[in-house]
Amino acid sequence: MKRVLFISAYHPCGIGSIGAGEAICGKNLKEFLAQNYEVDVIVCAPSDQRRNEELVTHSASYVEEHTSKIKQLTGILFNIFKGSIFAPWFYTRITPSLIKIIHYKLDQINYDIVWLDFPSVLG
Numbered sequence: 001m002k003r004v005l006f007i008s009a010y011h012p013c014g015i016g017s018i019g020a021g022e023a024i025c026g027k028n029l030k031e032f033l034a035q036n037y038e039v040d041v042i043v044c045a046p047s048d049q050r051r052n053e054e055l056v057t058h059s060a061s062y063v064e065e066h067t068s069k070i071k072q073l074t075g076i077l078f079n080i081f082k083g084s085i086f087a088p089w090f091y092t093r094i095t096p097s098l099i100k101i102i103h104y105k106l107d108q109i110n111y112d113i114v115w116l117d118f119p120s121v122l123g
Contacts, residue, residue: 002112003060004032004039005105009093009118011045011064013052025117026055032115033058040105044093044121063101071095093121 006012006029013026032039033055040061043051047066056062067075075095106114 002035002037003109004037004113004115005102005109005111006032006039006041006059006115007102007117007121008041008043009045009067009121011043011049011051012041012055012117014045015050015052021118022049026052028115028117029055029059032113037113040109040111042098042101042105044095044098065095065098065101067093067095093118 008025008029010022010025012022012029014022029039029041038060039058041055041059041063043062043064044067045051045064047068051062051064072093075093078096079094105111
């Protein structure tokens with residue numbers, strides 16, 4: 001069975017303050033699940049958004065971290081100090097704690113696919 005690490009800046013098909021991107025993100029996740037991929041999801045979402053429990057129950061694991069304006073600013077600064085100065089909006093969701101979570105998953109599991117669903121997690 002193929003393994004996917006699905007990283008998103010918003011809850012796929014989230015509930016609450018959502019936009020079109022969350023629906024597209026949910027569609028992408030549903031496609032992996034429909035192909036019987038084992039999907040580990042990592043989400044760094046705004047606190048006014050809630051996860052979609054249906055998608056959570058079908059995922060192998062679902063880790064969520066909430067973001068804020070302060071965390072977004074520290075994420076940009078953290079990545080600038082790491083040498084990432086191109087397009088700072090790519091780094092608004094990447095924080096040291098999120099990097100630790102991602103590293104832990106990558107160290108534990110040999111993924112076939114790492115899916116970055118929004119540009120703000122590219123950092």
